[in-house]
Amino acid sequence: METLREISDDLLKDQLTPKGSDLIDEAAFRAPRPILEMYQKMTFPSFKIWACLLIDIAAKKYTNDATEMPISSIWRTLGQRFTHDALLQKIEELQSIVIQKDEFLPQSKERVTKSFQALGEAEIRSDQFDDVTMLQYSMMKGLTDILKDETGEKFLIEMKMIRSLAGDKGGNAAKNIILLCTPHIENGETNTISYLELKKFMGLEKAYQNKDGTHNTKAFTRDVLKKAVKTINHNPYVNFSITEIVKMPAVKNSTGVYFKLQKRESIDLLPGIDSSSPLEPESLNTLLGNYWFSYIRDKSIYYEEDVxxxxxxxxxxVDKYVNNFFDASSYGSDQAKGTFEILSISTSIYQLWVDGYFAKEDSKIYNYAITVFQNPKSDKISSIVRKFLEQNEISIIKEKTKEQTRLRKKELYTRARRVLLALRAYRKLRYESVISKYTFEQLQTKEQDFLAKAQSNTFGVWIQKGTINVDLSQGNLSELLTRTTLDFFKEWLVNQGAKEAIVPDKTVEDLLINFPEIKPDLTFLKISPKGLFTSFETQITDMVAQLKSEIE
Structure with a gap:
């Protein structure tokens, strides 16, 4: 059973919470009110970075010493990589924000105000390709003292909520309203706040004004408040919903608002970034494969409840359904039978995902899972499980016919080619994105820069030969370059855009965000989405070429 224990350890690794820490599932902490009120002073990307740092420092017992932050956690939260200078700009913003804490000392009847920066000394390191490799930081003692204080009022901040808010403008508005409402969830409504105070809280003091400088209530309510409320109410990771925006006074010329709130006791569904996909499908395939390989040899095998x-x-x-479906199985009376039932249904759902069953728009894998677990059809489940066993070559029958081998290679080729086409579309998408975000003058400057470097042999002799007679006075590079040299220029231009944070870095993760429909193909091909993009691209290209030659 050692293999099962290793599987269990892997599954639970991300769920463990250090004792005595404010971390919750390594993705949440309890924020004191002064910290909660400081979030609104930050731009949205800086807010996300600071949230990462606060969670990291909580795990390290609020040390004031310099400490390193896993840079991958920040990129994952931001949804993109930053260049050295772009990250430095956000760090400097955090270092410029001052936090204040007011105290009244009853013994001496004195008021004491302490102030300190949101972030202390920081150090960023990057390699020769301008990829950030390390972020070292320290927190000010005043801040860590507030975080450590167990006596003050604290509110839960979850990282999954922070990550799920998208868009600098819309996400930032939703973030500010969430922070405004969080201390009042138990009361069911916020205090009344004037429009001017609310705009100041949201960093919009000079926005949404009439020509005479007065506040434009209609535009502010329509473009900011209603959109922010809609974002919050549709976000499954926010632990409350806003049921009404109430104008005060309740007349045409209102001067302020308050929000009616409803606590979400339990959120029925928690869709991830891609609601059509299981979480971590590669390791899920391994888990399912390990079970069936063992089951064929030992029908009495069972897994622990936590697995x-x-x-x-x-x-x-979510846990509501997890517990319901587990309790509905035979596990309580027969652990092996209960394990078989849960693994059979899980395998069938997973195999349908691999086959593209959930590729349709708005498909939700959790909706289907709920339906199947509530009303399982044994014959259909058994048939799909057999297909999983065949595709993963888990079978009592050891010999396969030539026709079976040919059909499998044909399926591998079809899926590998689909991934290759997605790679080409991804390359085109990134180029079009960069083109749309540069101005005409910026593009001209980029073309001049590229041509100067190419003609001086910066990119090698073949690119030099392809550009030696090019004159920009006769047109732009898309008209003057040969196809091969033009492809190189497009790739160079996109890389420049990535360095300037105009587009995300070229990664397999970003590819899958834009083309989630190829996730089942990668799982079927047993290709990991982790690692260097260039290695991934080469692997796919070589696989398509090899399989094509084998099936022809």
């Missing part, structure tokens, strides 16, 4: 429940969570089910 099975974590398996159910892979289909984006």
């Amino acid at each position: 099975l429940k974590n398996l159910l969570r892979r289909f984006q089910l």
